[in-house]
């Protein structure tokens with residue numbers, strides 16, 4: 001009976017421990033003492049995780065993405081806080097899982113036909129222990145409280161990992177830019193900012209872009225903020241370079257992702273050169289991931305959008321990438337046009353994870369890579385997955401990667417380059433100065449290497465496997481926790 005319970009809970013809590021499950025054939029009491037202690041410890045952590053999640057679930061019902069993000073982090077943090085009781089005493093995990101402030105507002109605007117449209121706007125100010133709230137705005141029909149709370153929660157850990165003084169936040173709207181005219185996008189952005197303006201500021205909360213919010217939207221949002229406040233300040237990042245934006249900010253998430261992946265590969269004596277790569281998405285993050293992969297002589301064979309993916313076995317070269325830039329950023333067209341132009345296959349309504357590759361970069365959206373995708377990738381020889389998107393892999397997919405001991409880089413570490421350069425944009429704005437492309441790129445590379453180093457430091461397991469998930473969660477948590485303790489119960 002006891003062994004039965006051991007089996008169930010261990011599998012649930014940490015699939016990497018399945019080796020221990022072999023002992024379930026024997027009596028619990030026959031096991032060597034150190035194995036018994038290990039089992040007890042895992043059971044204990046599993047129970048604590050369930051108790052913690054029960055409370056979070058009760059307080060945030062119907063928010064599956066938020067609960068998923070909290071659970072993924074708590075899996076690593078609960079065993080850590082058991083060894084560091086001061087974090088338990090100060091209830092840091094419980095406090096971190098509760099936003100400091102949630103703002104929801106109405107966004108009315110007039111479409112080109114002169115009709116009234118109404119959207120909902122949000123800003124989640126999650127944690128300000130390390131600095132002003134910082135995190136993107138997402139405009140997408142799927143945006144709701146759960147999605148933004150998960151993104152804001154992840155952002156706290158990510159921003160902490162960069163080592164820069166930034167708290168965590170996220171915001172956005174269920175407004176969809178796709179299919180809207182420039183004029184409609186401007187009207188929406190102006191109405192959205194009219195309300196948001198009172199909640200943000202260069203020392204309070206500094207939003208940036210995310211899905212559906214690129215240079216065009218940031219420009220309109222910034223213009224309206226300036227008009228309302230009468231001030232030209234660094235209240236948003238991702239601005240155009242002519243009006244206070246940092247060089248390399250548009251490239252930063254994609255470039256940073258590739259720098260991080262290269263560091264991961266070095267740990268097993270590999271590099272990107274000559275590797276076959278699958279990528280999802282074809283927006284900001286994917287475009288610059290492809291660019292850096294081309295520079296590092298890797299072959300990218302897929303990109304996608306919400307309608308399907310293209311498979312180009314010859315690889316995307318510079319000329320084809322320029323076509324994607326123009327297609328997606330100027331004409332705002334569909335990726336299927338790439339297949340028509342270059343005579344390759346377009347897989348409608350599918351994701352690219354069944355295409356054999358060495359490395360996969362899920363760069364589109366949350367939960368776009370599930371357990372069966374994870375198994376297919378591994379079966380086809382993929383040995384490295386690094387997340388350009390936020391939480392693109394389901395919890396089960398992550399467990400499969402870690403159990404198979406392939407390299408897996410979670411988004412909060414691997415895609416932190418974007419917010420890192422946003423942090424550098426804030427510094428440049430504060431100094432009223434701008435660094436060169438080379439200077440910013442150099443700083444970005446250094447930050448990504450440091451994040452990697454910190455993940456290894458906290459993520460190296462007894463058997464030598466590096467759990468970047470564990471490393472990123474613990475490193476991110478520790479810094480925020482210390483700052484929260486120092487600042488008292490606020």
Ligand code: NDP
Nearest residue numbers: 210211212253281282283284285305306364365389390418
């Ligand atoms: P973009 O809006 O520029 O591009 C998003 C891409 O993903 C598009 O190709 C889009 O296709 C596709 N996509 C979006 N939703 C879905 C969906 N539900 N199913 C399939 N495809 C989808 O966004 P970004 O490139 O900026 O962001 C991509 C991811 O990276 C997000 O998870 C974001 O949070 C994360 N990220 C972004 C950062 C940044 O600096 N921009 C920083 C860190 C993380 P379509 O055009 O058809 O909608």
